[in-house]
Amino acid sequence: MIKQLIESAFLAYRSPNRTHYACNQTVGSNLDAVRYYLEQAIDLNPKQTDLRLTLANMYSFQGDSEQALAIYYDCFTQTPQKDKRIVSLCYLIVWYHYLSEHKRVDDHLAYLSQISPPEARQVKQLLQTIEHILAKPINYVQTAPSQRVGTKMVCPASSCLEDTEPQHKAIIILGNKLNDDGTIPPMLLERLKAALTVINASPEQRIFVTGGLAQGGVTEAVAMQQWLIANQVAADRITLEYKATNTLDNAAFTLAQLQHQNIEHAYLVSASIHVHRCEIIFAATQLHQQFKKQQAHTLPRLIHFDHFAANDGLSPHHSPEGKVRLDCYIDALRSFGLPAFCTKQITLA
Structure with a gap:
C-alpha cells in the first residue's frame, strides 16, 4: 500500500498538469496531490524519515517554509540514523539561508561541523556559491x-x-x-x-x-x-x-x-x-x-x-526575486545531490 501511495505521489510530481490535478475527489495543483499521497503513506509508517523529508520538500517547493522547516527539524531530532540527521540538517541550513536567518544558519552549520566536518564544508561552499550567483x-x-x-x-x-x-x-x-x-x-x-x-x-x-x-x-x-x-x-x-x-x-x-x-x-x-x-x-x-x-x-x-x-x-x-529566487534554492539542493524525492523506493531529482 505504501509503495502504491509513493508511486501515485511520484506520478503527480512528474505530471505536466501543474494546476488542475484531480486527487481525492478534488482538483488542485499537482503538488497538493503529492502531499496528499505522502501524508497517507506517512500515516501508515510515521517513522520513515525519507517520506517526511519528501513531504517537507513539497511544502518548501510551494513556498510554505514554516511548515517545511518544522518537518525538517522533526526529522533531525527524531531519527536515530546519523546519515538522515545529516541530510535533515543540510535542508535546514539551506532553507534558513533562503530566509536570511543567518544566526540559525551559523548554529546549524556549527552542529553539522561537529558530527560531519566534510558535509559542513560542502554545505558552506554551496551557500557561498548561491550567494555569489544571486548577487x-x-x-x-x-x-x-x-x-x-x-x-x-x-x-x-x-x-x-x-x-x-x-x-x-x-x-x-x-x-x-x-x-x-x-x-x-x-x-x-x-x-x-x-x-x-x-x-x-x-x-x-x-x-x-x-x-x-x-x-x-x-x-x-x-x-x-x-x-x-x-x-x-x-x-x-x-x-x-x-x-x-x-x-x-x-x-x-x-x-x-x-x-x-x-x-x-x-x-x-x-x-x-x-x-x-x-x-x-x-x-x-x-x-x-x-x-x-x-x-x-x-x-x-x-x-x-x-x-x-x-x-x-x-x-x-x-536579479532573482520571488518565485525565481525560490526556484534557485530548490535547484541548488537538487543539483547538490539532495533530491525532491528522498524515499528508498523512489529517489529521483
Missing part, C-alpha cells in the same frame, strides 16, 4: 559599450570574454521546447540571437548546444546547431548534447564534455528569468561531482561559470 545582476547581451539601462545591466560581449585563452572558453546555449514541427519558437530564437552576438565576439570559442527533447523528429540541440550553421557559425566549433530533458541533465551531461575539452570558463546563455538558475545548477552540480571525486582522488579542474541573458523582457527585476 549578480542579469547580464544582458549588448553590442554597445557596457551600460545600465533602467534596472538592466548590459555588457558588450567582447569585453566580457577577455579573461581566459579562447581555446579554454565555451558558450553553452540552453535549449527550449521546439514547435510541434521541430522549428525554433520565438523564445529560443531570442536566445540564439543573443548567443550569436557572443559567438561573433570570440570566433575561437567553443560552442555547446544542449537539449534532448524532440519535436517533429528534431532535438533542441540539433535545431540550434542547424540555426547556428545557417548563420555562418562553423560546424566544427559546435558540440551537441542531445540527451538531456531538463536543466539538471543539461548540466550533468555538458559538464563531462566541458571537462573533456579542457574548458576553464563557460558562459551560459538562456532566458532572463532562467540564467541564475542555470548558473546555480551548473555550479552546484560541479561541486557535487567534485566532492564525490575527492573521495576517489580524481579531481578535475573546476570550471568558472558566468551567464548572458537574452533581452527578452521576461524578467521585471535585475
Whole structure:
C-alpha cells in the first residue's frame, strides 16, 4: 500500500498538469496531490524519515517554509540514523539561508561541523556559491559599450570574454521546447540571437548546444546547431548534447564534455528569468561531482561559470526575486545531490 501511495505521489510530481490535478475527489495543483499521497503513506509508517523529508520538500517547493522547516527539524531530532540527521540538517541550513536567518544558519552549520566536518564544508561552499550567483545582476547581451539601462545591466560581449585563452572558453546555449514541427519558437530564437552576438565576439570559442527533447523528429540541440550553421557559425566549433530533458541533465551531461575539452570558463546563455538558475545548477552540480571525486582522488579542474541573458523582457527585476529566487534554492539542493524525492523506493531529482 505504501509503495502504491509513493508511486501515485511520484506520478503527480512528474505530471505536466501543474494546476488542475484531480486527487481525492478534488482538483488542485499537482503538488497538493503529492502531499496528499505522502501524508497517507506517512500515516501508515510515521517513522520513515525519507517520506517526511519528501513531504517537507513539497511544502518548501510551494513556498510554505514554516511548515517545511518544522518537518525538517522533526526529522533531525527524531531519527536515530546519523546519515538522515545529516541530510535533515543540510535542508535546514539551506532553507534558513533562503530566509536570511543567518544566526540559525551559523548554529546549524556549527552542529553539522561537529558530527560531519566534510558535509559542513560542502554545505558552506554551496551557500557561498548561491550567494555569489544571486548577487549578480542579469547580464544582458549588448553590442554597445557596457551600460545600465533602467534596472538592466548590459555588457558588450567582447569585453566580457577577455579573461581566459579562447581555446579554454565555451558558450553553452540552453535549449527550449521546439514547435510541434521541430522549428525554433520565438523564445529560443531570442536566445540564439543573443548567443550569436557572443559567438561573433570570440570566433575561437567553443560552442555547446544542449537539449534532448524532440519535436517533429528534431532535438533542441540539433535545431540550434542547424540555426547556428545557417548563420555562418562553423560546424566544427559546435558540440551537441542531445540527451538531456531538463536543466539538471543539461548540466550533468555538458559538464563531462566541458571537462573533456579542457574548458576553464563557460558562459551560459538562456532566458532572463532562467540564467541564475542555470548558473546555480551548473555550479552546484560541479561541486557535487567534485566532492564525490575527492573521495576517489580524481579531481578535475573546476570550471568558472558566468551567464548572458537574452533581452527578452521576461524578467521585471535585475536579479532573482520571488518565485525565481525560490526556484534557485530548490535547484541548488537538487543539483547538490539532495533530491525532491528522498524515499528508498523512489529517489529521483
